[in-house]
Each structure stands twice: as structure tokens, then as C-alpha cells.
Amino acid sequence: MSPVKVFGHPMLTNVARVMLFLEEVGAEYELVPIDFVAGEHKRSQHVQLNPFAKMPGFQDGDLVLFESRAIAKYILRKYGGTAGLDLLGENSGIEELAVVDMWTEVEAQQYYPAISPVVFECIIIPFIIPGGGATPNRSVVDESLERLRGVLGIYEARLEKSSYLAGDSISFADLNHIPFTFYFMTTPYAKVFDEYPKVKAWWEMLMARPAVQRVCKHMPTEFKLGAQY
Numbered sequence: 266m267s268p269v270k271v272f273g274h275p276m277l278t279n280v281a282r283v284m285l286f287l288e289e290v291g292a293e294y295e296l297v298p299i300d301f302v303a304g305e306h307k308r309s310q311h312v313q314l315n316p317f318a319k320m321p322g323f324q325d326g327d328l329v330l331f332e333s334r335a336i337a338k339y340i341l342r343k344y345g346g347t348a349g350l351d352l353l354g355e356n357s358g359i360e361e362l363a364v365v366d367m368w369t370e371v372e373a374q375q376y377y378p379a380i381s382p383v384v385f386e387c388i389i390i391p392f393i394i395p396g397g398g399a400t401p402n403r404s405v406v407d408e409s410l411e412r413l414r415g416v417l418g419i420y421e422a423r424l425e426k427s428s429y430l431a432g433d434s435i436s437f438a439d440l441n442h443i444p445f446t447f448y449f450m451t452t453p454y455a456k457v458f459d460e461y462p463k464v465k466a467w468w469e470m471l472m473a474r475p476a477v478q479r480v481c482k483h484m485p486t487e488f489k490l491g492a493q494y
């Protein structure tokens with residue numbers, strides 16, 4: 266049977282998220298490149314897969330999905346059992362499952378809104394979006410860093426009690442932090458994490474995972490104006 270297909274560019278955060286979970290479960294997949302600089306994601310062929318004209322698109326036979334976190338859950342439900350990975354906590358009790366769900370929401374509702382403006386201002390707008398080049402908006406960056414410090418303080422307290430956010434085993438909630446944090450760590454503000462030793466150690470544990478390393482090698486750590494990624 267043909268492998269599942271991921272449509273997008275592997276350097277993009279939400280494409281990387283989907284690839285990460287495919288790599289974690291060891292599933293076979295095909296990455297179908299989309300030239301976003303040329304606006305290929307806005308053309309009808311891609312819009313049939315993702316009506317919001319965003320990446321990734323995802324196809325498994327007749328099933329077409331968009332929204333990277335939902336795709337990632339599908340991947341874990343389809344292949345996680347064979348891989349012996351219960352990252353969603355579905356084989357545990359409803360209490361453990363609820364804790365994974367809670368920290369998964371924290372990533373999407375608290376962490377992502379705090380960290381992403383810094384990544385947008387420092388990397389995505391100046392270097393990746395075609396026609397970029399704008400310098401970072403200082404007040405957006407400062408406000409986001411303040412918000413991020415608030416979130417990281419809560420993570421620090423949590424990680425004093427357990428190795429990972431949802432307990433002593435790694436979960437979906439932890440791994441969802443990879444794509445944006447990876448790029449944040451290439452900004453001049455990476456040292457914010459040094460203020461939170463438990464968070465820093467947790468991040469290093471996540472980065473040491475072979476699947477994470479395989480996906481992150483497609484994500485640049487240096488950015489230049491006019492470079493083709």
C-alpha cells in the first residue's frame with residue numbers, strides 16, 4: 266500500500282510537527298514538496314487538500330486531513346500501537362489521559378501564542394515570507410517575552426515534580442513544543458530558557474530524541490536575506 270503523504274516544506278513548523286510524529290512511530294511516508302515561495306500552497310491542487318491554503322496537507326488513501334495537531338493525533342492512533350508508543354495516554358486511565366489533554370491545550374493556548382510572535386518577528390517575517398526583510402517589531406517581541414516568561418515559570422514549577430509535562434513519561438504534549446521552540450532557540454532570546462533550569466533540561470531531553478533530530482535537520486538554524494530554503 267502506498268505510504269501516507271505529507272504536503273509541504275519540511276522547514277515549516279506545522280509540516281515538521283506532522284513529520285515528527287511519523288518519525289516517532291516509524292511510519293513510512295512520502296513528503297510531497299510544496300514551493301511556498303512560489304505560492305504553490307495557494308493553488309487549487311493544494312487547496313483541495315487544505316481549504317485554508319496552508320501547509321501541511323495530508324493524505325492517507327481517501328482520507329484527507331489538515332490541521333497539524335489533528336493529523337499528528339491520527340498518526341499516533343493509527344501507528345502508535347504497533348510502535349509501542351502511547352503518547353496520547355489513551356491506554357492509561359482517564360485521569361492520565363486528561364492530564365495529557367490538559368498539557369496539550371496548554372501548548373496550543375498558552376505556550377504557542379507566547380512564543381510564536383518572537384519567531385514570526387525574528388525569523389518568519391524577515392527571512393521566510395517572500396518579500397520580507399522587515400526588522401523585528403521591538404514592542405511585539407518584548408510583550409511576547411514577558412508572556413513567555415510567565416508560561417515558562419509555570420512549566421518550571423511543573424517540571425520540578427515530573428520529568429515531562431504530563432508525568433514521568435514523554436507525551437504528545439511535550440513533543441508539540443518542538444517546532445516553534447527549535448526556531449526560538451536560534452533567536453537572540455534563546456537565553457531566556459537559561460532562567461528556567463528544569464525547562465532547559467526538559468528541552469535538551471526532547472532534542473536528544475533521534476526522531477526529533479531527524480526532523481530538525483531540515484530546519485535551518487541560520488537565516489539570510491534572499492536565501493532559498
Ligand SMILES: N[C@@H](CCC(=O)N[C@@H](CS)C(=O)NCC(=O)O)C(=O)O
Nearest residue numbers: 277278279280319320321332333334
Ligand atoms: N493551524 C494550522 C496552521 C497551518 C499554517 O499556518 N501553516 C503555515 C506553515 S507552518 C503556512 O501554510 N503558511 C503559509 C501561509 O500562511 O501562506 C496547522 O497547525 O496546520
